[in-house]
Amino acid sequence: MPExxxxxxxxDWPVTAAGxxxxxxxxxxxxxxxxxxxxxxxxxxxxxxxRRGLKTRDAQARCPDLVTLPYDPVLDARAxxxxxxxxxxxxxxxxVVQPGLCALKARGPSRYYGGEAAxxxxxxxxxxxxxxxxxxxxxxxxxxxxxxxARVWPKxxxxxxxxxxxxxxxxFLAPLPIDVLERPELADLLRRLGxxxxxxxxxxxxxxxxxxxxxxxxxAHRLARGADDRPVVARRPPPNHTREVDFxxxxxxxxxxxxxxxxxxxxxxxxxxxxxxxxxxVRVEVSAESGEVRCRTWSHPRWFDxxxxxxxxxxxxxxxxxxxxGLASAVVRVRLFPEEVDAIGTHADGxxxxxxxxxxxRAMSRVQSNLGxxxxxxxxxxxxxxSADRQTLVPWGDRPIPRWSGDLPWPGSLPPPAPTxxxxxxxxxxxxxxDGEPVRVSGRGVVLGEPARFCPDxxxxxxxxxxxxxxxxxEERWWDESAERRLARFQIVGTGGDAWLLTVENGRxxxxxxxx
Amino acid sequence: xxxxxxxxxxxxALETLPALAGVLPGGGVRAGASYAxxxxxxxxxxxxxxxxxxxxxxxxxxxxxxxxxAAAGFGVDLDRLVLVPEPGREWLGxxxxxxxxxxxxxxxPPSTVSAAEASRLEARIRRRGAVLITVGRSWPRCEARLRxxxxxxxxxxxxxGHLVARRVTVTVTGRGTAARPHRxxxxxxxxxxxxxxxxxxxxxxxxWRHEVAS
Numbered sequence: 001m002p003e004x005x006x007x008x009x010x011x012d013w014p015v016t017a018a019g020x021x022x023x024x025x026x027x028x029x030x031x032x033x034x035x036x037x038x039x040x041x042x043x044x045x046x047x048x049x050x051r052r053g054l055k056t057r058d059a060q061a062r063c064p065d066l067v068t069l070p071y072d073p074v075l076d077a078r079a080x081x082x083x084x085x086x087x088x089x090x091x092x093x094x095x096v097v098q099p100g101l102c103a104l105k106a107r108g109p110s111r112y113y114g115g116e117a118a119x120x121x122x123x124x125x126x127x128x129x130x131x132x133x134x135x136x137x138x139x140x141x142x143x144x145x146x147x148x149x150a151r152v153w154p155k156x157x158x159x160x161x162x163x164x165x166x167x168x169x170x171x172f173l174a175p176l177p178i179d180v181l182e183r184p185e186l187a188d189l190l191r192r193l194g195x196x197x198x199x200x201x202x203x204x205x206x207x208x209x210x211x212x213x214x215x216x217x218x219x220a221h222r223l224a225r226g227a228d229d230r231p232v233v234a235r236r237p238p239p240n241h242t243r244e245v246d247f248x249x250x251x252x253x254x255x256x257x258x259x260x261x262x263x264x265x266x267x268x269x270x271x272x273x274x275x276x277x278x279x280x281x282v283r284v285e286v287s288a289e290s291g292e293v294r295c296r297t298w299s300h301p302r303w304f305d306x307x308x309x310x311x312x313x314x315x316x317x318x319x320x321x322x323x324x325x326g327l328a329s330a331v332v333r334v335r336l337f338p339e340e341v342d343a344i345g346t347h348a349d350g351x352x353x354x355x356x357x358x359x360x361x362r363a364m365s366r367v368q369s370n371l372g373x374x375x376x377x378x379x380x381x382x383x384x385x386x387s388a389d390r391q392t393l394v395p396w397g398d399r400p401i402p403r404w405s406g407d408l409p410w411p412g413s414l415p416p417p418a419p420t421x422x423x424x425x426x427x428x429x430x431x432x433x434x435d436g437e438p439v440r441v442s443g444r445g446v447v448l449g450e451p452a453r454f455c456p457d458x459x460x461x462x463x464x465x466x467x468x469x470x471x472x473x474x475e476e477r478w479w480d481e482s483a484e485r486r487l488a489r490f491q492i493v494g495t496g497g498d499a500w501l502l503t504v505e506n507g508r509x510x511x512x513x514x515x516x
Numbered sequence: 517x518x519x520x521x522x523x524x525x526x527x528x529a530l531e532t533l534p535a536l537a538g539v540l541p542g543g544g545v546r547a548g549a550s551y552a553x554x555x556x557x558x559x560x561x562x563x564x565x566x567x568x569x570x571x572x573x574x575x576x577x578x579x580x581x582x583x584x585x586a587a588a589g590f591g592v593d594l595d596r597l598v599l600v601p602e603p604g605r606e607w608l609g610x611x612x613x614x615x616x617x618x619x620x621x622x623x624x625p626p627s628t629v630s631a632a633e634a635s636r637l638e639a640r641i642r643r644r645g646a647v648l649i650t651v652g653r654s655w656p657r658c659e660a661r662l663r664x665x666x667x668x669x670x671x672x673x674x675x676x677g678h679l680v681a682r683r684v685t686v687t688v689t690g691r692g693t694a695a696r697p698h699r700x701x702x703x704x705x706x707x708x709x710x711x712x713x714x715x716x717x718x719x720x721x722x723x724w725r726h727e728v729a730s
């Protein structure tokens with residue numbers, strides 16, 4: 001006999017989670033996309049005809065002001081965590097089936113609250129205080145039936161609780177379509193056999209199903225019969241290492257916040273150390289008085305100690321406000337989450353102090369806390385056509401990932417050697433032909449006029465060209481009007497033996513780099 | 517104990533590219549010394565490449581236009597390279613901190629560094645056994661001054677080809693016994709992207725003499 005189970009379901013959870021993170025209104029038409037197709041959509045979007053599995057372009061055609069957000073399973077699970085914690089606060093033994101759906105045994109809470117419906121009502125009320133406005137509760141024998149009860153019911157009645165009577169799971173499931181089993185291949189086969197509902201499937205004999213469809217088919221058959229005997233497996237609540245600092249009244253200066261965070265940061269690191277862990281990536285969430293929440297993950301090449309955590313909080317605040325120590329909006333709360341942890345043993349110091357790398361790291365951190373996070377960088381070379389595109393500067397401590405992949409072919413890029421001086425912002429330059437007219441490149445990549453004299457920095461007089469080559473024409477991102485670029489690169493050597501890399505874009509010359 | 521372990525041997529020559537080792541006084545880049553390079557970022561990278569490829573950490577201060585890809589091409593290990601592109605007014609403090617931790621520090625000094633500050637930094641470099649390579653403006657005292665004079669590029673025609681290799685004349689002026697300027701020709705880089713000597717080969721020279729004698 002399956003166990004009585006309560007299932008709490010938050011419809012369109014990916015939409016709720018992503019919309020909240022992106023700061024959308026809850027009633028906006030939102031679609032969460034995965035692999036170019038709609039993964040989930042909000043009620044407003046569904047009203048306009050957007051459906052799961054629709055192509056992005058079709059969805060946008062049906063609902064022109066659709067807000068599209070990428071699907072992020074991690075964000076999904078993270079956003080559901082407070083909901084699970086809230087349910088756990090009322091009754092222990094909660095199983096998270098998937099983000100947006102959790103199950104618990106009905107026996108305990110129904111005794112405590114004096115009935116299943118009363119327990120469900122208490123759950124809904126508690127979640128409402130947390131801001132989870134749309135949640136439904138299904139109660140039935142077995143997890144599968146309870147889940148279906150939560151999903152199916154509310155279309156007919158106003159109530160958000162749907163209780164299937166004891167022993168009534170099979171009758172309740174019988175009219176449901178075969179697709180709710182979420183086994184597309186099996187559903188396809190059964191439909192071709194003329195079995196369109198769970199009830200029709202359930203009427204087959206168990207042994208026949210087992211011999212014909214295997215163990216997975218037999219399990220689906222048990223679900224369809226309402227004989228789901230899988231018990232609810234309660235999760236063990238994870239140890240809470242999050243730290244929170246509330247400001248009452250709100251703090252409007254960076255140093256004020258940094259000072260107040262020091263104590264909790266100490267506790268944050270000590271807490272993890274007690275478990276034999278060190279934090280290698282920390283997420284800092286800053287809530288402002290204006291209601292805005294800024295979130296950023298900081299990684300560390302080794303591991304965070306308390307001072308490092310305080311530094312990250314300070315940098316994040318400095319990034320939000322001005323450099324004068326004031327903040328755009330006063331801070332009401334700072335939260336620290338350990339995003340990635342590692343065993344302490346892998347990071348222990350040796351007997352004679354750490355590796356030389358550790359000393360380097362300390363020195364760099366000191367410079368960083370003096371000049372700011374972005375002031376100390378390491379370089380990584382990736383792909384791209386321009387010299388500046390090919391190298392990415394990553395703040396010290398962050399993971400060095402190039403902006404563009406170096407594995408791809410980059411037609412139009414220059415052969416080695418690479419220029420030794422790469423200007424972050426190109427310098428205005430001038431290149432003229434023998435008759436004094438500026439050299440141009442036609443739309444078909446033909447050079448009009450031979451470079452005779454040039455001036456690479458826009459300040460000095462024109463000098464004669466000793467040798468030149470080009471153009472290396474580049475047409476980048478022509479599909480995106482705002483990022484589209486059409487330019488041609490030239491290598492020019494002056495009579496003094498100085499070599500330059502110049503570009504011409506829209507008839508204007510720029511010096512991109514120098515071979516000095 | 518830790519202090520003793522950290523202090524590197526002063527005066528010892530670090531790993532240097534063979535083409536440059538013969539040119540520098542003392543047979544290579546020496547720990548605790550400072551060098552001044554004028555007129556070429558490529559030469560700075562070539563100086564940096566030897567110690568960096570051998571596993572030393574290096575830093576570059578005040579050069580926002582440092583071409584990392586070219587540096588990697590010369591053999592600089594980007595995993596052990598730290599850049600501080602805009603140190604601003606903290607230049608001296610940043611260089612001093614880097615000198616304590618890194619083996620080779622490249623720095624473009626601003627005009628505001630006084631002689632007293634410079635000599636204090638020199639003392640720190642000597643004590644730590646680090647190497648300072650200054651770029652651009654003249655640095656008061658240094659082990660050797662390297663200047664790139666003539667510069668000729670191969671591979672580029674008028675409207676065809678691309679830059680392939682270049683030969684430069686490097687003038688090295690040392691201190692004391694090495695004070696006489698020494699000129700040498702280098703491939704910087706050669707068609708294969710390496711740095712090597714572009715002086716005429718000695719064996720050919722001797723063979724030619726032998727021919728004349730017979």
